[in-house]
Amino acid sequence: MAAEQRKLLEQLMGGGMTSRAAQLPLTDPKVCRSFVAGTCPHDLFTNTKADLGVCPRVHSEALKAEYEGLPEAERKKLGFEYDYMRDLQTRIEACNRNIETLQRRLEKTPDEVRQTNALLKAISDLGATVANGLLEVEILAETGDVLRAYDEYYKVRQAQAAKADRERELKALSETSGPSGHQKLQVCDVCGAYLSRLDNDRRLADHFFGKMHLGFAQMRKAYEAFPKEMRGRARPPMPPVGADDDMMGGGPPGGGYGDGWKGGRGSRSGGFRPRGPRRGW
Structure with a gap:
């Protein structure tokens, strides 16, 4: 769905985004590094309650293929995996904070x-x-x-x-x-949605195979796939790239991925704010 939205936007702009993407070098700060190195979180939650909207950075299959064709040593020098890892970490930590907030709401008064x-x-x-x-x-x-x-x-x-x-x-x-104790609610420890232990198997399956749950599960799996020593290290320095050397400066870590799922704890702009005891699905 995100790809369709992007294509529609390109058509409205007269193909400007396509031509711009074709002209951008791999190291341009406008390029989405999460998309190039893995999967952009903006593409995981379209039309869900965690929808992040269209990614403001350029998603180019050609640049992704170029990156994947580079030798491993050159990919490490670019540091895209570190940016992707930090992007995942920011959004996972925001989801975890939201889960803690929702769990506290189910505690006794x-x-x-x-x-x-x-x-x-x-x-x-x-x-x-x-x-x-x-x-x-x-x-x-x-x-x-x-x-x-x-x-x-x-x-x-x-x-x-x-x-x-x-x-x-x-x-x-x-x-x-608790505010919803009669429904025996609990919070999903993957995506932060409310679950009821009174639900039948079909409704629970709808949740666990839903787009939002699978999106967070994919992000967590991708993050856990990074070596522990890599997760504990700082990002390696970028090699000199001339005018593009500013790409790692003047912005948050991850080349602008500092929005960190806006609203984080309980906000529906990027987190979860249930409107009722059974509407957190």
């Missing part, structure tokens, strides 16, 4: 925490009452004080019933706590 703590204390106190009462019944029975032992056992049974009631209340509170 202060009032629910207070109720939970009160029930836990009541259950603990009643448990102690039952244990002490049973011990008292045993002692009374051994001394032959049957009537007092019977009265004490009746109190133990009352404490046991009260403890069972508090345990049921605690279970019900745990199942319904």
